[in-house]
Structures are given as C-alpha cells and as structure tokens.
Amino acid sequence: MSGATSEPLLRVEELTVTFDGPRGDVDVVRELSFALEPGGSLGIVGESGSGKSMTSLAVLGLLPAGARRTGRISLSGRELTALTERQLRRVRGDRVAMVFQDPLSSLNPYYTVGAQIAEAYRAHRQRATRREARRVAVEAMERVHIDDAARRVDHYPHQFSGGMRQRVMIAMALCTEPDLLIADEPTTALDVTVQAQILRLLTEVRAETGAGLVLITHDLAVVSEMTDEVLVMRQGECVERATAERLFSDPRHPYTRALLDAVPRLDDEVGELRSVDEGGAR
Amino acid sequence: MARFLVSRLAGVVLILLLVCLFTFGVFFVLSPDPAVQICGKNCTPELIERIRDNLGLDEPLLTQFLTFVSGLFAGRTYGVGESATHCAAPCLGYSFQSSQPVWEMITDRLPVSVTVAVGAAVLWLLVGVVGGLVGALKRGTWWDRSAMVVALAGISIPNYVFALLLQYVLVVELEWLPFPQAVPFSEDPTRWFQNYLMPWIVLAFAYASVYARLTRANVIDTLEENYVRTARAKGLPGRLVIRRHALRPALTPVVTIFGMDFAGLLGGALITETVFGLNGVGKMTADSIARNDQPVIMGVTLLAAAFVVVGNVVVDLVYTALDPRVRVRSA
Numbered sequence: 254m255s256g257a258t259s260e261p262l263l264r265v266e267e268l269t270v271t272f273d274g275p276r277g278d279v280d281v282v283r284e285l286s287f288a289l290e291p292g293g294s295l296g297i298v299g300e301s302g303s304g305k306s307m308t309s310l311a312v313l314g315l316l317p318a319g320a321r322r323t324g325r326i327s328l329s330g331r332e333l334t335a336l337t338e339r340q341l342r343r344v345r346g347d348r349v350a351m352v353f354q355d356p357l358s359s360l361n362p363y364y365t366v367g368a369q370i371a372e373a374y375r376a377h378r379q380r381a382t383r384r385e386a387r388r389v390a391v392e393a394m395e396r397v398h399i400d401d402a403a404r405r406v407d408h409y410p411h412q413f414s415g416g417m418r419q420r421v422m423i424a425m426a427l428c429t430e431p432d433l434l435i436a437d438e439p440t441t442a443l444d445v446t447v448q449a450q451i452l453r454l455l456t457e458v459r460a461e462t463g464a465g466l467v468l469i470t471h472d473l474a475v476v477s478e479m480t481d482e483v484l485v486m487r488q489g490e491c492v493e494r495a496t497a498e499r500l501f502s503d504p505r506h507p508y509t510r511a512l513l514d515a516v517p518r519l520d521d522e523v524g525e526l527r528s529v530d531e532g533g534a535r
Numbered sequence: 536m537a538r539f540l541v542s543r544l545a546g547v548v549l550i551l552l553l554v555c556l557f558t559f560g561v562f563f564v565l566s567p568d569p570a571v572q573i574c575g576k577n578c579t580p581e582l583i584e585r586i587r588d589n590l591g592l593d594e595p596l597l598t599q600f601l602t603f604v605s606g607l608f609a610g611r612t613y614g615v616g617e618s619a620t621h622c623a624a625p626c627l628g629y630s631f632q633s634s635q636p637v638w639e640m641i642t643d644r645l646p647v648s649v650t651v652a653v654g655a656a657v658l659w660l661l662v663g664v665v666g667g668l669v670g671a672l673k674r675g676t677w678w679d680r681s682a683m684v685v686a687l688a689g690i691s692i693p694n695y696v697f698a699l700l701l702q703y704v705l706v707v708e709l710e711w712l713p714f715p716q717a718v719p720f721s722e723d724p725t726r727w728f729q730n731y732l733m734p735w736i737v738l739a740f741a742y743a744s745v746y747a748r749l750t751r752a753n754v755i756d757t758l759e760e761n762y763v764r765t766a767r768a769k770g771l772p773g774r775l776v777i778r779r780h781a782l783r784p785a786l787t788p789v790v791t792i793f794g795m796d797f798a799g800l801l802g803g804a805l806i807t808e809t810v811f812g813l814n815g816v817g818k819m820t821a822d823s824i825a826r827n828d829q830p831v832i833m834g835v836t837l838l839a840a841a842f843v844v845v846g847n848v849v850v851d852l853v854y855t856a857l858d859p860r861v862r863v864r865s866a
Contacts (some may be wrong), residue, residue, distance in 0.1 A: 315767055317759075338773070346770035353768075358761040362860055363783050372779075373769040409859040425769070 260330040261288040262433055262465045263312070268324035270307045270316065270489075281307050283489040284324070291329075291432070294459070294466040296476030296497065298512070299486035305469045306354075308486075309437045312467075313345050314338075328433070347377040350426035354438040356418035360410040366421045367406030370394070374428045393424035396461075397454055416447035420454065427458060433465045434458075440475065452479060473516055477501055485509050539855075543848050552604075554840040559600050562833045568592075589613060603628070627837060628830030630823075637834035640819060644803075647815035651734050651808065652800040656793070658739035659746060664789065666743065667750025672777070674755065682747060689744025698737045698810040705733065715811050734811045738804055742796060746789060753785035760784070787857050791850050798846025802839025 270282040282304040289295050297305045311322045312333070326333045328348060333341065350373075353359040360369060370393055371386035381389075387406065394402035397420040410418055419439060426434055436455065440448035452475060459466055468479055476483050476497060483500045485493040485508065493506040504510045515527050570586040571578070587593050590613060591602060602611060606626035613620045613629055622629045627637040666686065670679040705712045712733065718726040757763065758781050766780040767773075803817030812818075816835060823831035855861055 313768060315764060342770050342772060344770070345768055351765075351768045353761060353765060355761060359765045361762040361766070361780050361784070363858065364779075365859075372766075372771065376770045376772075411860050422765075425765075 262291040262293065262329060263289040263467070264325075264327045265308075265312070266325040266327075268308065268311060268322060268326065270304065270311050270320055270322045272320050281320075281489050282311065282322075285486070285489075285491055287484055287491070287494065289433075289465050289467065292459075292463045292465055294468065294480040294482070296480035296483045297467065297469045297486060298471060298473060298476055298483060300471060302488075303486040304489040305471075305486055306437050309351070309435045309467065309469050312435065313349055313351065314341050315345075315351075343377065346373050346426075346431075347429045348431055349433045349435060350429065350431040352419070352422050352426050352434065352436040352439045355442045356415060356422050357410065357442075359422060360418060362410055365407050365409055366394075366413070367391070367408075370406075370421070370425045370428055373425045377429050389428050390424070393428040394421070396427060396458070397421075397424045399424070414447075415443050416450060419443060419447075419451050423451075423454060423458065427462070430462060431464055433467065435467045435469070437469045438471070439468070440472075441470070448475075455479065473501075473512060485512065540852075543851065547844050547848060550844050551837075551841055554837060554844075555604060555607075556600065558833045558836045558840075559603060562829045627834035630828050630831050632826055632828045633831075637830050640831060641816060641834060641838055644814055644816050644819050647813050648803045648808070648817060649801060650731060651738065651804055651813065651815060651817075652797060654731055654735040655738035655742065655800070655804075656797050658735050659742035660793065662739065663743035663746025664750050664786065666747035667752075668754060668782075670747065670751035671754035671758070679751075683751070686744040686747045689740045690748075694737060694741060694806045695810050697740060698733070698807060701733055701737060702811075715813075717812075717814065731813075734804070734807050734813060737807050737810075738800070746793075749792070750785065750789055753788060754781060757781045757785040783857075787854070790853055790857060794846050794850030794853065795843065798842045798849075799839070801842045801846075803835065 265288070266286045268282055268285045269280055272279045272281055281302075285304075285308060287295065297308060299305050307316065307320070310316050312326055314322075314333070314336075316322060322334070324334070328344065333344065336344070360366065364372075367387060367390045370390035371383070374389045375381050375383075375386045378386075391402045391406050394406060399405055399417060399420050405413075410421070413421065419442075422439075434455075439455065440451050443451060455466070455468075456479065458464070466480065468476060470476060477500075480497055483495060483497050484491055485500075485506065487508050493500070493504070493509045495505070500509065501513065504513055517526055568583075570583050570590065570592055574583050574586055591599055594602070605611065606622065606628075608624070610624045610626045611622055613622065620629060620634075622636045623638075625638050627641070629636050630640060633640065666682045670682045673679050702715075706714055712729050713726070715730050715733065716726070718730060720727045758777075760781075763776060763780050766776045771779075803815055803820055805817040805821050807813075808815040808817035809821045816838070819831065820835045822828075823835070
C-alpha cells in the first residue's frame with residue numbers, strides 16, 4: 254500500500270511482554286519476532302494463555318495496566334515503541350485497526366453504532382463534519398453488508414445479533430481505510446454458521462482494500478483458509494512459523510503436530526477427542 | 536411508553552395504599568388509646584367516651600380506615616355540633632395537640648426541609664462525584680488515598696457528632712458563622728445562607744462520602760470494560776475516552792441512588808434539623824414522636840413514603856432516558 258516495497262508493513266522483533274505477578278515477573282510473550290509484507294496475511298495460533306492476544310495488544314500499545322513490553326515494533330519502517338502516546342494515538346484506528354473477540358462487550362451500549370463508527374472516523378479526520386462522518390458510517394455499514402444501513406445506523410448495539418455486531422466492528426475498523434487489520438479471535442464468540450460469514454467478509458474486505466491482516470485464533474481451520482503464513486505460539490514463544498500450506502502438510506514441531514491431531518475429524522477412528530498433551534507435545 | 540407510565544403509576548397508588556394501611560394499623564391499633572391522650576389531665580370516663588364517639592374510634596377498624604382514606608381526597612369533619620373541626624381536602628389527620636390539620640403543619644415546614652435537601656444535594660453530588668473521579672483516575676496516589684480516608688470518616692462519623700463539632704468550631708471557636716437563627720431569604724440573603732450552610736455541609740458530608748466511593752468503584756470498573764479498550768484502539772484521545780466512554784456508564788447508577796436519597800431526604804432530616812434548630816419536617820417529626828402526636832407521625836410517614844415511591848418512578852424514567860438498553864421498544 255504505502256512506500257517502498259523493501260520495508261515490511263509490520264515488523265516485530267524480540268517482543269517480550271511481562272506482567273508483574275504476585276510472585277515476581279511473568280513473561281507472557283518471550284522474544285517473539287515476525288514480519289508481515291504489505292497486503293500479506295499472518296495467522297497466530299495457540300491455546301488460551303499462549304500470548305497471542307497480548308502480542309496483538311502490544312503492537313498498538315494497548316496492554317493492560319501492569320504489563321510491560323520490550324523489543325521493537327515497526328510499521329512500514331516507523332518504530333512504534335519510540336512514539337509518544339499522542340503520536341501512537343494517530344496510528345491507532347487510522348493505519349492499524351483492530352477487531353476484537355466479543356463484539357457485544359466491545360461496543361459501548363450507550364451509543365448508537367453509527368455514532369461509534371463516526372467517532373472512529375472523526376478521530377482521524379478532524380475536519381470532517383458530523384454529517385460527513387455519518388455518511389461514512391452508513392457507507393461502511395453497507396460495505397459489510399448490513400441491510401438497511403441508513404436506518405440501522407441509529408440503532409444501539411443490543412439491537413443487533415452477534416454476527417451483525419461483529420460486522421459493525423469491522424465497519425468501524427474499515428472506515429479509516431487502514432493498512433493493517435488486527436483481528437483478535439474475531440469469530441470465537443459467534444455461532445458456527447455466522448463464523449463462516451464473518452471470515453468471508455474479512456477476505457472480501459481485504460481484497461477490496463488491500464489491507465494486511467494479522468489474524469489471532471485458536472482455530473487451525475480458520476488460519477488454513479484465511480492466511481498465507483502461520484505462526485504457532487506456545488507459552489509465549491513461537492514454536493513454528495511456516496506457510497499455511499506447509500504447516501498442514503508437513504508440521505515440523507511436535508507441538509504443531511499435536512495441535513493438528515487435536516482437531517476433531519469426522520473420519521477419525523479413535524472415537525475420543527485428543528487433547529494436546531496426550532498427543533505427544535512433550 | 537404510555538403503557539409503561541400507566542402501569543408504574545398504578546403501582547404507585549397500590550404501594551401508597553399499602554403504606555396507608557400499614558401506618559394506620561401501627562399507629563391507631565398498636566399504640567395507646569388516642570382518646571385517652573387527647574383527653575389530657577382532667578379526664579373522666581364520660582369525656583373519653585365522648586371523644587371516642589366524636590373521632591369515630593368506636594367504629595369498626597375498616598370503617599375508620601375508609602374514613603381516613605376518604606379524608607385524603609374529600610376532607611373530613613371531626614366531632615359534631617359546636618366542637619366540630621373541619622379538616623380540608625388532603626386531610627392527613629388532625630393534631631389535637633397543636634389544634635392544626637396535619638397537612639397544614641407539613642406544608643408550613645416543607646420549604647425548610649426542601650431547602651436543606653436541595654442545598655445538600657448540590658454539594659454532595661459535586662464533591663462526591665468529583666472526589667470519586669479523582670480517586671479513580673489517580674488511583675493509588677496520595678490524592679486517591681486521602682479522598683478515600685475522608686470518605687471513610689464521612690461514612691463512620693455519626694451525623695450529630697459532626698454537626699456539633701462543626702458548630703463548635705465554626706461558631707464558637709473561630710466565629711466564622713453567627714449563631715444559627717431562622718431568617719427568611721427575602722429579608723437577609725447572607726444571613727439565610729449562613730443559617731443553612733452548616734446543615735448542608737453536615738448532610739452532604741455523609742452522602743458525598745458514599746457517592747465518592749461508589750463513583751470511584753464504578754469508574755474503575757468501567758475503565759476495564761472492553762468498549763473502553765475499543766475506544767482507545769480507535770485512536771481517541773485519553774480524555775475523550777474517559778468522558779464519553781467511561782463516565783456515562785459509570786455515572787448512570789449514581790443517578791439511581793441519587794433519586795432515592797434525595798426523595799428520602801425531602802421527608803425531613805430528623806437529626807440535622809433538630810441539631811441546628813431548623814423548623815423543618817424532620818424536626819417536627821422528632822417533636823411529634825417525643826409528644827406521641829400520632830396523627831402527625833402518621834402523616835409524615837405517609838408523605839415520606841409518597842416522596843420515595845414517586846422518586847422511584849422518576850428515577851426509572853430518567854434511567855430510561857440515560858440507558859438505551861432499558862428503553863421500551865416503540866416499534
């Protein structure tokens with residue numbers, strides 16, 4: 254999208270996220286490095302607690318209180334860790350937008366969805382009028398296929414279904430035309446049928462805008478369809494990084510194999526669901 | 536919306552009727568014979584009998600209750616012939632001790648109680664909410680700790696202790712305020728203000744402490760909500776994140792308890808009014824209890840209940856406006 258092709262869109266080097274625990278510091282992410290080319294897609298998979306979400310929050314400096322990060326994070330060659338809060342604020346939502354896991358709790362129940370989308374737009378287009386921001390909100394809602402967007406723009410989050418709320422979140426992320434979309438478990442809180450719709454929407458939106466995607470999930474099937482490259486995390490560390498294709502055909506790390514084995518299959522003869530530990534990760 | 540309002544108002548009427556029945560039961564059935572009390576010192580059995588007859592005390596209880604309720608709407612006349620006394624339409628009863636209808640006694644004193652309540656409310660909302668906000672946003676700092684220590688003191692120090700202490704320091708020792716003395720606003724606004732200042736501070740201190748702690752806890756909770764993280768991820772400036780996304784959800788519950796507290800206070804601040812010698816509904820209640828003037832106690836109880844019940848409905852309506860989730864669907 255922007256500038257020289259030699260710079261990756263996102264480069265993370267030796268990222269470590271540390272929490273102050275009651276019994277000393279705990280590293281939830283340890284020396285993680287990866288890069289994403291402009292328009293590229295990367296899946297980060299792992300179990301709960303493997304540090305995937307913290308990685309995504311660390312990129313935009315949104316870590317919860319009590320967490321610290323070290324390492325380098327650069328966006329198109331610009332070092333994000335060196336930015337002031339004010340400078341970082343201009344990157345958030347504008348060049349890098351996020352979609353979170355639970356769309357109900359991630360939308361403020363007190364404001365209409367239109368107001369919340371318009372707010373994201375106006376945060377970065379200071380000269381935009383209210384009317385213009387509203388029009389952008391309606392357009393963004395139309396782009397994510399919310400029917401009757403002109404009327405729905407004035408509805409509150411609780412008046413939408415789970416899938417529609419996630420569409421609103423995606424519309425909110427899109428309205429500023431970001432270069433990078435970070436989706437943190439975007440389908441985990443949704444029904445299986447709705448999951449597929451949201452994933453299709455994300456693919457469609459990326460094809461339109463050319464935005465890069467970091468997709469965080471615990472679902473291997475999702476990354477196999479959605480991303481070119483996959484990074485497998487375990488206990489804060491990267492255990493394997495490969496193209497999606499190779500990862501599934503030829504998993505190198507025992508943990509990755511265990512993860513793949515744990516995916517239930519219809520033709521499985523064992524009859525019992527395998528957990529990762531039984532699968533021989535160690 | 537209209538249906539909601541009608542059903543709520545029907546509820547109000549029902550509750551007030553129940554309160555009526557309850558107070559009537561407690562004061563007229565369980566307490567000592569009103570006729571004996573009215574009769575006074577030079578009492579004869581014949582006199583008591585006549586009073587009973589005049590007041591309808593020998594009637595069945597249900598008849599007495601219905602007479603009382605109808606008096607609320609239509610007024611009633613006590614006694615017959617020469618000694619008859621009329622009690623006009625919202626007749627809450629008649630105080631034979633002060634020879635005045637209860638309604639009149641209350642309306643005479645209500646402005647004082649309302650002044651006390653409104654002034655204190657403004658003060659406690661301001662101090663409580665700002666204090667709680669500072670505590671939440673500067674959590675763990677010196678500001679936060681001192682605000683919360685003061686709030687703890689406000690909750691634990693009894694009203695009358697603080698009132699007497701304040702009076703001693705401000706009036707006797709420092710002489711910053713003159714000795715409290717009732718002066719109408721129109722006569723001397725400064726004096727009027729000085730007269731109400733201490734009651735306001737005393738009442739506000741206790742309430743503000745509760746509000747500060749509540750506000751602090753609510754704001755801290757709200758700041759951890761996912762939608763606050765979303766607001767930050769959108770790139771909103773910090774103060775907008777707090778103002779728009781944290782304050783409104785955090786302060787909505789404060790509105791709820793404010794409505795209840797304020798309505799409760801309109802029924803009179805017993806201790807504060809008594810300590811500062813303010814002739815409001817609260818002091819009247821305290822005096823009536825001391826004299827066992829039952830019609831007055833009953834009238835005040837009913838009035839206070841009415842304030843709380845109506846206040847509750849107002850809170851519901853305000854809440855509907857503030858929180859879109861409780862809005863009744865119009866479609």
